[in-house]
Amino acid sequence: xxxxLLFAKATCAAAAASMMTVLALAVARxxxxxxxxxxxxxxxxxxxLFTGVCVxxxxxxxxxxxxxxxLLVIALPAAWTILWFGSYTSGREWRAGLFWKSQAADPTGCxxxxxERITQSxxxxxxxxxxxxxAALPRVLLHGSxxxxxxxxxxxxxxxxxxxVTSSFALACLWVLLDRLAMxxxxxxxPVAIALAVQCAAVTIMLAGYLKGGAFALLLCASxxxxxxxxxxxxxxxxxxxxxQSQVLTAIGLIGLFSVVLIGRFFGRLTTESAIIMxxxxxxxxxxxxxxxxxxxxxxxxxxxxxxxxxPLAILLVLAxxxxxxxxxxxx
Amino acid sequence: xxxxxxxxxxxxxxxxxxxxxxxxxxxxYEYDLVHSSVSFKARHLDISWIHxxxxxxxxxxxxxxxxxxxxxxxxxxxxxxxxxxNKARDEHLxxxxxxxxxxxxxxTFKSTSVKPIKGGYEVTGDFTMHGTTxxxxxxxxxxxxxxxxxxxxxxxSTELSLKRSDYGFDKNAIGPIGDxxxxxxxxxxxxx
Numbered sequence: 001x002x003x004x005l006l007f008a009k010a011t012c013a014a015a016a017a018s019m020m021t022v023l024a025l026a027v028a029r030x031x032x033x034x035x036x037x038x039x040x041x042x043x044x045x046x047x048x049l050f051t052g053v054c055v056x057x058x059x060x061x062x063x064x065x066x067x068x069x070x071l072l073v074i075a076l077p078a079a080w081t082i083l084w085f086g087s088y089t090s091g092r093e094w095r096a097g098l099f100w101k102s103q104a105a106d107p108t109g110c111x112x113x114x115x116e117r118i119t120q121s122x123x124x125x126x127x128x129x130x131x132x133x134x135a136a137l138p139r140v141l142l143h144g145s146x147x148x149x150x151x152x153x154x155x156x157x158x159x160x161x162x163x164x165v166t167s168s169f170a171l172a173c174l175w176v177l178l179d180r181l182a183m184x185x186x187x188x189x190x191p192v193a194i195a196l197a198v199q200c201a202a203v204t205i206m207l208a209g210y211l212k213g214g215a216f217a218l219l220l221c222a223s224x225x226x227x228x229x230x231x232x233x234x235x236x237x238x239x240x241x242x243x244x245q246s247q248v249l250t251a252i253g254l255i256g257l258f259s260v261v262l263i264g265r266f267f268g269r270l271t272t273e274s275a276i277i278m279x280x281x282x283x284x285x286x287x288x289x290x291x292x293x294x295x296x297x298x299x300x301x302x303x304x305x306x307x308x309x310x311x312p313l314a315i316l317l318v319l320a321x322x323x324x325x326x327x328x329x330x331x332x
Numbered sequence: 333x334x335x336x337x338x339x340x341x342x343x344x345x346x347x348x349x350x351x352x353x354x355x356x357x358x359x360x361y362e363y364d365l366v367h368s369s370v371s372f373k374a375r376h377l378d379i380s381w382i383h384x385x386x387x388x389x390x391x392x393x394x395x396x397x398x399x400x401x402x403x404x405x406x407x408x409x410x411x412x413x414x415x416x417x418n419k420a421r422d423e424h425l426x427x428x429x430x431x432x433x434x435x436x437x438x439x440t441f442k443s444t445s446v447k448p449i450k451g452g453y454e455v456t457g458d459f460t461m462h463g464t465t466x467x468x469x470x471x472x473x474x475x476x477x478x479x480x481x482x483x484x485x486x487x488x489s490t491e492l493s494l495k496r497s498d499y500g501f502d503k504n505a506i507g508p509i510g511d512x513x514x515x516x517x518x519x520x521x522x523x524x
Contacts, residue, residue: 061500065463066428066435145435152434209424212502267428267435327420 006056007218014052014219015226021047022230026238034244038087040234041227041248042080048223049076056215067141067263068213071256074140079255082133083248086126127176130251134172137255138164141262171258174283178250181285186301187246188232193282193309194253195224200313201260201270201278207324210268213260220256224249254282274320277312284308358402361486361521363391368519370409375510382509384425386439388413393521395475395486400448405455405472407517409439429502436463441470451475452488464499468492470517484523491516 021044029036053060053072064070139148146152147160155163182190198221206214231245261279264270285305287293295301371385388410396402412433414425426433443457444467452473459468474488495511497503 059500059503061463065500066432068428146437147434151437209427209429211429213428263428267432269423269427328424331418331421331424 007215010052010055010215011218011222013055014048015222017051018044018048018223018226019230022227022234026234034087035084037231037235037240037244038084038248041231041245042084042252044227044230045223045249045252046080048226049219052219052222053216056219058212058215058219065144067145067259067267068216070140070143071259071263072216075137075255075259076252078133079252082129083251086129087244087248130175131172134175135168137171137259138167138262141259142266145266147266167258167262170279171254174258174279175251175254177286178254178282179247181289182246182250183243184289186288186298186305187250188228188242189302189305190246190282190285191224191228191249191253192302193285193305194250194257195221195228196306196309196313197278197281198224198253198257198260200281200316201257201264203317204274204278204320205260205264205268205270207320207328208264208269209328210264210270213264213268217256217260220253220260224253224256257282274316277316281309281312284312358394358396359484359486360394360524361392362524363389363393363407364485364520364522365389367485367487368517370407370515370517372513372515374513377508378510382416384414384416386410386413387415391519393519400453401446403443403446403453405441405443405446405457407441407519411437411439411461430496432462436461441468459494462500466498468494485520486523487518487520489516489518 022040025036025040025043049072052058060072061069062073064073142148142160142164147155150157152160178190178194181187198217202214202217202221204214205217228245228249231249232242235242235245258279261270261275265272265275285308287308288295288301288304293304295304365388368389369385370389371383373381373383376382386409389407391405391407393405394403411431412426414422414431414433416422416425425431428435431439439459439461441457441459443455445456447454447456449471452471452475454469454471456467456469458465470490470492472488472490475486478485478487492515493512494515496513497511
């Protein structure tokens with residue numbers, strides 16, 4: 001039986017740690033470039049998750065033994081590294097560094113086409129690394145399980161291979177689509193929408209009987225939400241755009257959502273239908289870009305997106321509660 | 333000595349030698365699932381006991397009566413065969429908060445040393461559950477042989493108490509079910 005007060009305490013601690021981290025970094029450097037913004041987002045998320053894990057406490061085995069351990073010890077640090085280096089090579093500072101080098105060779109004062117080509121190549125390379133991460137993620141999360149050693153009754157080797165390839169492809173597509181949306185106006189709503197999906201996943205997985213998985217998802221939701229709100233406030237106060245932060249938070253939130261849902265499906269009792277709905281629900285944000293549903297005003301767009309995403313998630317929660325009352329309620 | 337008497341003596345000598353060798357060799361036994369059981373019980377709300385069993389168990393043991401220290405014992409339990417007479421609870425027990433059967437499909441015991449005691453054996457070995465291995469000592473009582481329909485059988489019984497939190501079970505999930513579990517193993521082996 002979960003200790004609701006303890007979970008609430010851990011969630012609040014995670015949110016507070018994320019906010020304090022953003023505040024500290026904002027005070028240290030009020031006006032920030034892409035790299036500093038990305039660093040702030042990643043550090044805030046890490047601080048929130050770490051604090052929440054300590055307060056709960058959520059025991060993590062090193063070397064990792066379960067899917068959740070592998071997510072925390074391998075997958076998330078790898079994602080952080082990829083995103084940080086990605087921001088570093090796409091950042092204005094790096095481009096400026098290349099520009100000054102090309103200036104020394106060609107002092108006419110114009111950005112050379114070579115610089116443009118290099119930047120585009122690096123952009124392609126960054127996405128290739130991300131796609132490779134998407135391909136590897138299901139394999140890492142399922143490592144050592146009955147699915148990969150061919151002893152599972154439900155899934156054959158061929159079926160599990162198809163499932164891993166399909167889920168990697170789905171993650172890659174979602175990443176591209178949501179990354180694009182995060183660059184547009186009201187882009188900060190995308191990580192908030194993902195946080196809603198993560199919250200739904202947390203409760204659904206807990207109601208299905210996997211407390212630890214749901215608890216981690218709660219901490220992720222709190223950290224993601226707190227970081228998003230904090231960096232958005234910082235950007236508004238300091239007067240810089242929020243596209244970079246929205247993209248970084250979208251990426252981490254999506255990777256966390258995908259991982260939690262995959263672990264809940266293959267190790268817990270989350271159904272395939274619930275997993276797919278939760279994973280794809282943030283895509284409903286794209287409906288506000290449709291001409292027929294386009295809204296004017298940032299707040300209207302944000303509200304519209306969150307309402308659209310909340311509808312299927314609310315239905316899932318109701319169904320999960322009904323199932324819990326029927327099957328597991330009697331055990332308590 | 334006549335030739336016949338020489339052959340007779342030789343044959344007798346050979347028989348004694350072979351017989352001695354057979355008597356000194358270890359007897360190998362296979363775990364008989366039909367006549368054995370691995371069951372457990374744990375406290376519920378500290379007022380009652382929840383009982384359960386594992387339905388798929390396999391194992392083998394080798395008994396060396398002359399040199400008991402050379403005996404070996406192995407047991408493998410399929411964790412997802414857990415049965416507490418409640419389907420919903422069994423599904424719950426298979427999840428990562430408890431046995432995590434998709435990640436850790438088996439619970440195993442493999443002996444590392446055996447010591448004869450009055451009435452049985454004291455067996456020390458590696459017990460692995462939920463990805464955690466610890467050295468434990470079992471007191472196996474029994475070991476009497478019985479030949480039934482030409483097949484030799486040997487049986488042992490043991491009980492052990494262990495804490496689920498020592499084996500990586502989620503402490504938050506322990507709650508109304510007690511941390512300590514009592515495991516009862518009644519094992520009958522059939523000589524191979």
